Amino acid sequence: MSIDIRNVSKTFGTFKALDDVSLRVDSGELVALLGPSGSGKTTLLRIIAGLERADPGSGEMFFHDEDVARRHVSARGVGFVFQHYALFRHMSVFENVAFGLRVKRRHRPDRAFIRRKVLELLRLVQLEGMAGRYPHQLSGGQRQRVALARALAVEPKVLLLDEPFGALDAKVRKELRTWLRRLHDELHVTSVFVTHDQDEALEVANRIVVMNRGRIEQVGTPDDVFHHPATEFVMHFLGDVNTFHGRVNGGTVQFSELNLPFPENRRQIVGDARVFVRPYDVTIDTKMGGLPALEAKVARVHSAGPLVRVELVTSTNQRLVSEISQERFATMNLAPDSTVYVRPRHIRVFAGG
Amino acid sequence: MGGNPASHACSVSPWGIAPTSESAWTRRLLIGTALAFLALFLFLPLALVFVVAFGSGVGAYLAALTEPDARSAIRLTLVTAAVAVPLNTLFGVAAAWAIAKFEFRGKNLLTTLIDLPFAVSPVIAGLIFVLLFGVRGWLGPWLQANDIRIIFATPGIVLATMFVTFPFVARELIPLMQAQGTEEEESALTLGAGGFQTFRRVTLPNIKWGLIYGVILCNARAMGEFGAVSVVSGHIRGHTNTMPLHIEVLYNDYQTTASFAVASLLALLAVATLVVKSVVEWKTARNQAIAAREVAEDDEGSGSRYPMDLSADPVGVHALACEPTLSDTQHAEA
Numbered sequence: 090m091s092i093d094i095r096n097v098s099k100t101f102g103t104f105k106a107l108d109d110v111s112l113r114v115d116s117g118e119l120v121a122l123l124g125p126s127g128s129g130k131t132t133l134l135r136i137i138a139g140l141e142r143a144d145p146g147s148g149e150m151f152f153h154d155e156d157v158a159r160r161h162v163s164a165r166g167v168g169f170v171f172q173h174y175a176l177f178r179h180m181s182v183f184e185n186v187a188f189g190l191r192v193k194r195r196h197r198p199d200r201a202f203i204r205r206k207v208l209e210l211l212r213l214v215q216l217e218g219m220a221g222r223y224p225h226q227l228s229g230g231q232r233q234r235v236a237l238a239r240a241l242a243v244e245p246k247v248l249l250l251d252e253p254f255g256a257l258d259a260k261v262r263k264e265l266r267t268w269l270r271r272l273h274d275e276l277h278v279t280s281v282f283v284t285h286d287q288d289e290a291l292e293v294a295n296r297i298v299v300m301n302r303g304r305i306e307q308v309g310t311p312d313d314v315f316h317h318p319a320t321e322f323v324m325h326f327l328g329d330v331n332t333f334h335g336r337v338n339g340g341t342v343q344f345s346e347l348n349l350p351f352p353e354n355r356r357q358i359v360g361d362a363r364v365f366v367r368p369y370d371v372t373i374d375t376k377m378g379g380l381p382a383l384e385a386k387v388a389r390v391h392s393a394g395p396l397v398r399v400e401l402v403t404s405t406n407q408r409l410v411s412e413i414s415q416e417r418f419a420t421m422n423l424a425p426d427s428t429v430y431v432r433p434r435h436i437r438v439f440a441g442g
Numbered sequence: 443m444g445g446n447p448a449s450h451a452c453s454v455s456p457w458g459i460a461p462t463s464e465s466a467w468t469r470r471l472l473i474g475t476a477l478a479f480l481a482l483f484l485f486l487p488l489a490l491v492f493v494v495a496f497g498s499g500v501g502a503y504l505a506a507l508t509e510p511d512a513r514s515a516i517r518l519t520l521v522t523a524a525v526a527v528p529l530n531t532l533f534g535v536a537a538a539w540a541i542a543k544f545e546f547r548g549k550n551l552l553t554t555l556i557d558l559p560f561a562v563s564p565v566i567a568g569l570i571f572v573l574l575f576g577v578r579g580w581l582g583p584w585l586q587a588n589d590i591r592i593i594f595a596t597p598g599i600v601l602a603t604m605f606v607t608f609p610f611v612a613r614e615l616i617p618l619m620q621a622q623g624t625e626e627e628e629s630a631l632t633l634g635a636g637g638f639q640t641f642r643r644v645t646l647p648n649i650k651w652g653l654i655y656g657v658i659l660c661n662a663r664a665m666g667e668f669g670a671v672s673v674v675s676g677h678i679r680g681h682t683n684t685m686p687l688h689i690e691v692l693y694n695d696y697q698t699t700a701s702f703a704v705a706s707l708l709a710l711l712a713v714a715t716l717v718v719k720s721v722v723e724w725k726t727a728r729n730q731a732i733a734a735r736e737v738a739e740d741d742e743g744s745g746s747r748y749p750m751d752l753s754a755d756p757v758g759v760h761a762l763a764c765e766p767t768l769s770d771t772q773h774a775e776a
Contacts, residue, residue, distance in 0.1 A: 140628055162631045169632040175625035179647040189633035192643070236629075243633055 090153045090246035090279050091116045092137060097148030099132050099141065099303075106132040107143070108303040114296075116153070117277040119270070121290035124300035125326070130283045131251055133300070137281065138249050139165045152246060165247075168240030168278075172252040174232040176224040182235050183220035186210055189243035210238040213272070230261040237269075241276075250282035254289065266293050287327045291315060299323050321439050324365050331371065331409040333364040335438070342438055345407050347381055351438060358440040370435040371411035373399060375421055382430040385409070387423050399423060401431060491709045494702040506692075506700035507707070514680045515688035515704070521596065522671075522684060523664040526604045530660055534611025535653065539645070541612075542619030543627065556612050559605055567605050568673025571598055594676030599684060602670040607663045614656030615649055622648055654722050658715050666708055 092114040099107040107129045114120050122130035135141040137150070139162035150158045157165055177185050186207045190198055198206070211217055214234040224232055233253060240248060253269070254262040270293050273280055284290050290297050291311040299306045299314055299322070307319040318324040335344025337358045342351040344364045374382065385401040388408070392398075397418040399411045411431065423429070464472075496503055506512060540546070541553055559567065573579050575592040585592060592598045626648065630640040646653075668686040675682040683691065685704055692701035 138632060140632070162628075163634050163636060165632075166634075167632055169629065171625050171629065173625065175629040177626055177629070177644055177647075188630065188635070188643070192630070192633065192635040192639050194634075194636070239629075239633065 091151075092247060092279065092281070093149075093151040093154075094133075094137070095149040095151075097133070097136060097143045097150065099129075099136060099143050099147075105303050107136070110148075110303070110305055112298060112305065112308070114279060114281060116279055119273045119280045119282070119293065119295045121294035121297045122281060122283045122300060123285070123287060123290040123297050123326070125285060127302075128300040129303040130285075130298075130300045132303075134249050134251055134281060134283050137247070138162060138167050138169050140169070166243070166245055168243065168245030168248045170233070170236045170240050170248070170250040170253050172255045174224070174229075174236045174256075176232055176235055176239070178224050180223075181220065182211070182216065182222050182224070182227070183207055185224070185235055186238045186242050188239060206242065207238075210242055213241070214238045228261075229257045230265055233257065233265065237272075241278075245278065248278045248280040250280065252283050252285070255284070255286075262289070269293060291327070299326060301326075318437065321363065321365070321441075324437060324439075329368050329410065331366045331368065333366070333407065335362050335364045336360060337362045337438065337440075342436070345383060345403060345405060347383055347433075349381065349433070349436065351436075358438060360440075362438050362440055365437045365439070366409070366433040366435070368398070368410045368412040369396065370433055371409060372432045372434055373401075373411050373413060373417075373421070373423075374430045374432070375427075377430050380432060382432045385429055385431045387425050387427050387429060389425065390418075390423055392418060401429070403431070488709055488712075491702055491706050494698060495706040497702075498699045502699055503703045503706075506697075506703035509700075511680045511683065512688060512700075512704055515683045515685050516707070518596065518599065518683065519665050519685040522600050522603050523661055525600045526607055526664045527657060527661050530604060530608045530664075531611050531653070531657055533608060534615060534656060534660075535649075537612045538615035538619050538649075541616055542622075543624050553616075556609050559607075559609050564606055564667065564669030565673055568602050568670035571602055571605070571670075571674050575601075593674050594678065594682055596682070598674035599671050599682065602674045603664050603667050606667050606670045607660045610660035610663060611653065611656035614652050614659065618649055618652040619645075651722065655719060658718060662711060662715050665711055 092112075094110060094112045097107055097110050098105070110129070110133060112133075122133060124130045132141060136143050139157070139160060143150075143158070148158070149156065152165070177188065180188070187203050190203045190206065208217075208220065211220060214237055216231060216234055216238070219227070219231065219235075224235070227235065233256075237250075237253075254265050257265065266289055282293070294311060296308060297311055297314050298308050301322045307314055307323045309317070309319075314323055315327050318327065324330055333344040335342055337343075337351060337360065340350060340352050342349050342362065342364060344362075383403050385403045387399060388402050389400040390397065391400075392415070395415070396412040397415055399413065399418075401409050401411060403409070409431070507516075537552065537556060541549060572593055574581055575585060575598060576582050577586065577593075579593075592601070626644050627640050630644045635643065665684075666686060667684075668690070671684055672687055672690075675684065675687055677683060677687060677691065679691065685708060689701045689704050689708075692704065
C-alpha cells in the first residue's frame with residue numbers, strides 16, 4: 090500500500106510544524122523520517138496515522154489512491170508503534186496483542202483464531218512464552234516488540250513507528266534495528282519510521298527523508314543522502330564535518346591558504362562559498378610531499394575507537410578534525426604540538442559566506 | 443510495595459550514615475511525635491465516640507438508632523448520597539477526561555471552577571441556593587407559583603450536597619489521568635477501537651483505583667456534610683434532617699448518648715471507607731496475578747512455561763513506580 094502526501098501543512102498556534110510537505114512512499118518500502126527535534130517528523134507521522142489533522146484545506150493524503158485525509162484514525166488501518174511503547178499496562182502481553190482483534194466491530198474473529206494469531210505473532214517477535222506477563226515485567230526491548238506485535242495483529246496496510254528505539258540503551262537499540270530490518274524483509278508492509286539518529290536511518294531504511302524546520306531537505310537512498318547531500322543542513326546532520334569559508338574562482342576553490350581545483354561546479358557557484366570536508370576525508374602526512382597541503386599542529390589525539398580522531402589547528406587558527414585508521418596512526422608517531430600536513434581528499438562546496 | 447532498593451548501601455558517608463538519612467534518635471523522635479499526634483487527635487476522639495455511644499448500654503444505643511426521627515435522618519442521608527455521588531462521579535470523570543486529555547480554551551478556568559467548592563465556606567454554598575431558590579430568591583416566586591419545593595426540602599439538600607462534594611472525584615482523577623497521558627488511548631484508536639471502547643477497555647481500567655477512592659471520599663463527605671445542608675434544610679425533624687443535623691439537634695437537647703450513637707454510624711463510615719480502600723487495592727493486585735497465571739497455563743501447549751517470578755526480574759521493580767498510586771495525603775472526613 091503506497092502513501093501519497095501532497096502539500097500538507099500543520100500549525101500549532103503560531104508554530105509552523107509542517108510547511109507544505111509532499112512525499113510519496115511506495116508500496117513495501119521502509120522509509121525513515123530523519124531530523125532534529127522540532128523538525129516536524131513526528132507531526133508528519135501522526136498526520137499519516139490520523140492522530141493529528143493537517144491544517145484545514147492544506148493538503149491531501151492517499152493510501153493507494155484512496156483519499157484518507159478525512160478518515161478517522163480507527164478506520165485508517167495503520168499500525169502505530171510509540172516511542173514509549175504505550176502498552177496497555179493493565180493487560181497481559183496476550184491481551185495487548187489481541188486487543189485490535191477483540192475490538193473489531195465487523196468480522197470479529199473467534200477465540201480460537203485470536204489465540205492462534207496472537208501466539209503466532211509472539212513467535213514472530215521472539216516472545217514465545219511471555220504471553221502471561223504484564224508490561225511492567227518486561228524489559229524495554231521486549232516491550233517494544235510487544236508493541237510491534239500488537240500493531241501487526243490488525244494486519245495494517247501501513248506500519249508507522251515513532252522513534253521506536255529512542256528509549257532503549259545503545260546495545261539493545263542496535264540489535265533491535267537490525268532485527269526490524271530483517272522483519273521488514275519478511276513482511277514487506279509499507280513502513281515509515283521516525284528517528285533523529287542518522288546511523289539508525291542509514292542502516293535500516295530503503296530511503297531517507299531528511300527534515301528540518303517543517304520542510305523536507307532531501308529524499309534519497311542512504312547512499313544518496315550520505316555521499317551527495319543536497320543542502321548544508323543534510324551535510325551537517327549526517328555526521329561530523331569540518332567547515333571552511335572560501336571563495337570559488339573559475340575552476341578553483343580557495344580556502345584556508347589552499348587552492349584546489351573545482352571542475353565539477355554543477356551549481357554554478359561564484360564568489361563566497363562554504364567548503365565542507367568529512368573528518369575521514371582529511372588525510373595527514375608528516376612530510377610536505379608534492380600536492381597542496383595545509384600546515385597544522387596536533388592539538389589532541391583520541392585513539393580509543395575503530396578510528397583515531399586527531400584534532401588539529403592550522404597556522405591561521407582554523408580548527409579541524411581528521412579521522413585516520415589505527416594502522417596509519419601507528420606509523421606516524423603523532424603527539425600534541427607535532428607539525429603535520431593536512432590534505433582534504435574530498436570536498437563539498439555550497440554557495441554563501 | 444517496592445520503593446527503590448538500590449542506592450542505600452552504596453552512598454555511605456564517612457560516619458556510616460547515608461547523607462539523606464537521620465540518626466536513630468531523630469528518627470524515633472519524628473515517628474513518635476507523629477504517632478502521638480495521631481493518637482491524640484484522631485484515634486482518641488474516634489474511640490470516645492463509641493465509648494459515649496455505648497455508655498448507657500446496647501439497648502439505649504439501638505433505641506437511639508431506631509426511633510422514627512433517627513430512621514428518617516438515616517434515610518434522607520442515604521437518599522442524598524445515592525443521588526449526589528453517582529452524578530458527581532459522572533461529572534468528575536467527564537471533567538477530568540476533558541482537562542487531562544484535551545487542549546481547549548478556558549481549560550484553566552474550568553480547573554479553577556472545579557476547586558471552587560473547596561475554597562468557598564459550606565455555609566456560603568448553602569446560602570447561594572437559598573438566594574436562588576428561596577421564597578424571596580430569584581426563582582422563588584416562580585417555584586412557588588408552580589408548587590415546587592427546593593429549599594427546606596430534599597431537592598435543596600441534594601443540590602447543596604452536590605455542590606460541596608463535586609470536586610472530589612475530579613480532583614482525584616485529574617493528576618492521575620495527566621500522568622498517564624494519552625498514548626494508550628491513541629494506541630487503542632489506531633488498533634481500530636471506537637471512542638467508547640477505548641474508554642471502557644483502556645481508560646477506565648487505568649483510572650479504576652483513583653476513581654473508586656474518589657467516589658469513597660465523595661460519599662463520605664456527602665453523608666457527613668453539615669454546613670451547607672444546615673442552611674437549606676430548615677431542620678424539620680423527621681423530614682429534612684440528615685444524620686449530621688440530627689446529631690446536632692440531639693446534642694443541643696442534652697441527649698448525649700443518642701447523639702453519639704448516631705455519630706458512631708458516621709464514624710463507622712470512615713472506618714468502612716478505609717476498609718473498602720484496602721480491599722480494593724488487595725483485590726486488584728490479586729486479580730492481576732490470577733489472570734497472569736491463567737494465561738500462562740493456557741500457553742503450556744505452545745511451548746515453554748514461564749513461572750511468574752517477579753523477584754528475579756529486575757525490570758519489574760522499577761516498573762512498579764509507574765503504577766497509579768493513590769495519594770495518601772487525603773483523609774476521609776467523618
